[in-house]
Amino acid sequence: MKTYKILGLMSGTSLDGLDLCYCYITKGTDQWTFEIIETKSVGYSEAMQGELKDSIYLKADELLQFHNTYGTWLGQQAKQFVLEKKLDIDFIASHGHTTHHQPENGLTFQMGSGQHLANESGHKVICDFRTNDVALGGQGAPLVPIGDELFFGNYDFCLNLGGISNISLEQKGKRIAYDIGLANMILNYITRKIDLAYDKGGELARSGSINQMMLDSLNGLKYYLLPHPKSIGYEWFVEEVAPIVDGTDDRIENLLHTSIHHICEKVAQQIRLNATAKSGSSLLVTGGGALNHFLIDVLQEKLGEHTKVVVPKKELIEFKEAVVFALMGALRMEQEINVLKSVTGAKRDSSSGVLFLPS
Known part of the structure; x- marks a missing residue:
């Protein structure tokens, strides 16, 4: 020890x-x-x-x-x-x-x-x-999957909802992971338009409705067609996503509501694509997005009964990545x-x- x-x-x-x-x-x-x-x-x-x-x-x-x-x-x-x-x-x-x-x-x-x-x-x-x-x-990202493997291997999927959504899972005896796409980066970008740091609990988003044109544009982003390994950064958001948000003339609540449906649909697609357990699977969700109750509700709704969304204690939600980088430091030593x-x-x-x- x-x-x-x-x-x-x-x-x-x-x-x-x-x-x-x-x-x-x-x-x-x-x-x-x-x-x-x-x-x-x-x-x-x-x-x-x-x-x-x-x-x-x-x-x-x-x-x-x-x-x-x-x-x-x-x-x-x-x-x-x-x-x-x-x-x-x-x-x-x-x-x-x-x-x-x-x-x-x-x-x-x-x-x-x-x-x-x-x-x-x-x-x-x-x-x-x-x-x-x-x-x-390599992509240099995501890095957190080493922590998913060593600390959280009892879950079928580990999803982190930070600025970007990324997922990690075991496939044919190997850990694979990749950036799925958008998460808090787009939500916070939208709320800053009304001088709000973030949408607490997703309450503004919950009160909105879907803007179909915006949803189609987000769903059509070319990144989603790329095979993994793949990763994205802020440059991609500025070039590809911000123009879609800025070009949509609608209420803030609707922009947030639409974005959450987009985020959850893209996550759900990847879970369905990789789910192998016939008896159901478990998805551990951490990162700031796990505190967005509306997002979690929509995600569970899109996944259905086959996949159980597990939201841990707030401390782990918020500090999992910092813990994993501590682990990476220990492994380096x-x-x-x-x-x-x-x-x-x-x-x-x-x-x-x-x-x-x-x-």
């Missing part, structure tokens, strides 16, 4: 803030386990949210400067959290914030300099988990595989992540 005390940091494409999760990751004789000890979410200021959202338009020198200052900010948040809670940590495992994701061009970039984070926090840091996989010809070629399409499995020491 070996236990690592890790602070996992996660910032997702929904741009709602930074998740900090202090957890114990234990390597047993035949399995890995986790225990969440302390958590905290730090919301982004309007200015920070805007900077992260618009970072894809920055010049190279401006981008690298922001990379450094954001890394320092991450270090400040980590340091404050450690002091507040009087935590004893072995290292920090940081996902950073994905600003550029173009695996077809051989590049992916996660904002948040590991060296600045380490220097500011005073702790060892493991970060940059995606670059190596992309260098090996053990020099064990933490990125699966069966998921990303890379030439080989890898133990990814770069180590930074404070100075």
